[in-house]
Amino acid sequence: MKFLRVGNIGSEKPALLDNNIIRDLSSVIKDIDQDTIGDGLINTVKKLDVSKLPQLDNNLRIGASVSNPSKFLGIGLNFLDHALEQNLEPPKEPIIFSKATTCICGPNDEMLIPKNSKKTDWE
Template sequence: MKLLRYGPAGSERPAILDGSGQMRDLSGVVADIDRTTLAPDMMAKLAALDVESLPKVDGTPRIGSAVARPGKFLCVGLNYADHARETGKEPPAEPVLFSKATTALCGPNDDVEIPRGSDRTDWEIELGIVIGSRAKYVSEDDALDYVAGYTLINDVSERRFQSERGGQWVKGKSHDTFGPVGPWMVSKDEIADVQNIDLWLDVDGERRQTGNTKTMIFGVAHLVHYISQFMTLEAGDIIATGTPPGVGLGMKPPTFLKEGQVVTLGASGLGEQRQLMVQA
């Protein structure tokens, strides 16, 4: 299943794609794509629907974040060895965890704001894990049982705020619009091998990132297991799993986003995003 949300910001409605890619309204079945909908019993109910009988969504409405109101928006840093090295760091011995404020969440094609005072706004394409069941102290062997599906994320970052303004990375990761998620959440049964997903990102049509999740240092199952040792994961939580090399910080010289530039990104099976950079 490909679940998504459409409509004006703050008033999105739930939807599902049918076999031809037509958007079908789910409002008569669920209230939203949120923690309740992502639980296993409801996901099973959705999987059993006659999707073709649901109302068509006409036109090309705005697409919102694939998941509504996640309790946690967690991120894994430096999870591709080449990316760690391009930022001047060694690959970590354990996953590096940080968070983005949930207010950073936005739609996959919404404008992205360059914060006031920013001169180092950067891009990061990432595979996102969407949790479907409460996970606490889960084993790596069982970890994928707690996953509802996967999505595409641009972990937009302000590098000076992140690394030079003191404290934790969260300051450089949490500006409004720094978390485009979607266009949809793909149920895990549709992804044959989550550790073999191609990723790409362009800036103004120039390829900047090309990667594959097979080169992650810590795979999806390990991340869910590992994080559950430190906090309880709940349905609807989102985990951004790290970015492959090619970020602006790693370019020579470092190159960052400017007002008016367009970032496009995509991943096999997870769709594509497009964002115009605007000044906050």
């Protein structure tokens, strides 16, 4: 089971993916955000018969996994292969960096890359 947010940009609703079926969670929670995510949500869903939740179209857009996060932190060069492909020595300590939360999008959303960008990484 996976938690999702599905729908058009700005109109996503909470959902879960169970046995390749997307189920609507909007009758259970308003959204998946920093206030609802965590053990409370997991425990609530464990008590449900998810097969009774409304089924949603599997072709709906999958949005960002969490709505309105307060911060977005990344860990740089966290895989040996990634450091090596960049011709960099793997760091001895984690490289922690922040990003604007506005850059968070769904897994298949279009990303606008600046015209003169030369080192854009898929991550």
